[in-house]
Amino acid sequence: MLALEDLNLTEKLVLSYFLLNEKNLKDNNVVIANRLSLTKITVRQIIFKLKSKKIIEVIGGYSDRRIKILINIKMKFEKAKFNGFNLDDDILKLDLNMTKKFILAEIRSLMSSKNAKCTASNLHIANLLKLKERAIQTALFELENGGFIKRSFVNVKGKTERTIILNLNSTKEEAKKVEVEATPPKEVKEVEKIYNDEVLSIFESFPKRPIMSELKIEEQKSLCLPILQSKSKEELDFIKFVIDFNVKNNESWKAGFMPYMYKFLCDKKKYFNEAIKSEFYKFKNRPKVNANLQLLNLQLERDLFTFFSEIEESVWELSDVDILEEFKNRYILGYVKFNDDDFNKMALEMIKEYRPRTLNL
Incomplete structure (x- = not known):
């Protein structure tokens, strides 16, 4: 049997992923990195290490690559040894670091082998993962706060016995609920803010007539903003182009005799005719130097x-x-x-x- 103690946590995590499902053996490095919260480079380096240790074989090229497991790993519980690669898909998909994923996997392994109870000490888990007890204590505290586990303490023959219970299903449901309820409104607000900022910037870019009062500016704003907000992104781009075009090329605008913006927006024949549209599309499709x-x-x-x-x-x-x-x-x-x-x-x-x-x- 493979001496699994020779593998570090990241190597065990990737090997667990391959052992979990035969379909995973065909996944590319990008997919594996996204599923395990690793970088593409890290995944690639681990696959080379597992290959050099003759644990796996890489078959085919990049586009049709397949992983073949070369060793036989028995799903058997042995105290104080990493034993089972019991990193099921529901644990792999959690947004947690490797240490916490392996702690959850070990809790599940112990629950399966000890009448659905995990009474392992922090020292046992620390020895298993080659970490300090303090790190395990902190990780368990954070897992409990996140709702992934529940801990209960009872007095058994004068000694305090701790039992750890997994709570993955409820955590998953709560996460989905939060995602559905919270994310869309935030995204909508951000999009609306960007759009409204652009609309306001177009209004501000329109040159003001000489000696134009603040009252007149506010009046124009109240008339023009609803018109601009009703436009699509491409229509706004067209309006910006027409404003810039007239500022540079219209002699009366250069002399300060531009219309009020409301009149400008409503005068389709003078300012938004086919000739200016043709100029806009030439400008829009012109190759840009990057x-x-x-x-x-x-x-x-x-x-x-x-x-x-x-x-x-x-x-x-x-x-x-x-x-x-x-x-x-x-x-x-x-x-x-x-x-x-x-x-x-x-x-x-x-x-x-x-x-x-x-x-x-």
Whole structure:
């Protein structure tokens, strides 16, 4: 039987995930990372470690990869040893750290083997997970406060016996209830605020006529805001363009003879005709120079050249995606200001160009 004590908690967590369900053996690193609250790089490193320890075998390429378990793990309870990988799906999905997930898994394991009761001491769990008793004490306190467990204390022959009971189902239902009741209103309020801020900014951007009183400004505001709030996002973009276009190109506006904003919004023939619409769509569809992308391109060319000059030729046996992960391990801190999608797309294209033609994957 595998000496499971040789694995750290993170390695046990990923191995537990593979043992839980045969379907999990086909999941990619992104899916596994999201399910276990780990990073993609961490998952990849653990899979390499499990492979090097001959616990698993990796079959196929990145897009059709499958994990094969090479060892036989018996779901057997043995005191003071991690034994069962009893990390069921309802525990894996919880938004908890690894220590708390393993504590819940051990409580369930003990409940299954001791008449549905867990009376394990903090010392037992600490030895099991190779942590200090203080850390276990804190974790149990937080799990109880979160509603994941319940603890009861009774006097048995002059000694205090603690019993721990799992409470996962009610916690799950409460979490769903909170999510349904609390999240949508918050999201709606944030969207409404952004939209109303944009509407107000358009009103403020319209140039005011000379010697325009505060009373007249408030009157225009009360007339114009309802019109602007009734518009779609694209219609607001069009209005912003027409205002900017007239400020730059309309001689009477430059001289200070612009209309009141309400009249401007209602004059479809003069200010919102087909000719100005055509100018708007030209502006909207005009390719924009993205300085960030240009900088990203230059930085990647430099760093990838350095990366490939330092590594061994055997790296080309990996897929483009795996090579990218190796590159990220060394250089990712220099790319935090760039968009992830832009970074991945551009880096993969460059890796394909660098790849020797005889080793295309």
